[in-house]
Amino acid sequence: MAFGLPLICSNFGNINRIVSETRTGIPVDPLSPADISQALVRLLTDSDLYSQCSLNGIHAVKNIYNWKKEEKKLLDIYQKLTDLSFYSEVNNSMIQSQLHQS
Secondary structure (H helix, E strand, O other), rough: OOOOOOOOEEHHHHHHHHHHOOOOOOOOEOOOHHHHHHHHHHHOOOOOHHHHHHHHHHHHHOOOOOHHHHHHHHHHHHHHHHHHHHOOOOOOOOHHHHHHHH
């Protein structure tokens, strides 16, 4: 995506979701040579589709899947994991639950 190349990807899992949502390529059945070759031919013969997937890929990398945004997500997760009040709340909740069960 970062190089502006349209993608041909498996039609399952997270990569399928990402490619479909960002419209950066064509998901195919990875066990179907016919699907793969049809996707290749389609991209090579439909210059509008090729261009749109290329532009969408560059846009996705710049605005969605970039290190600055991912860094912020990771730092937020780390902050929550190291926030002692979070553990205190979880611990208190577990204690209360056990007391009510007794």
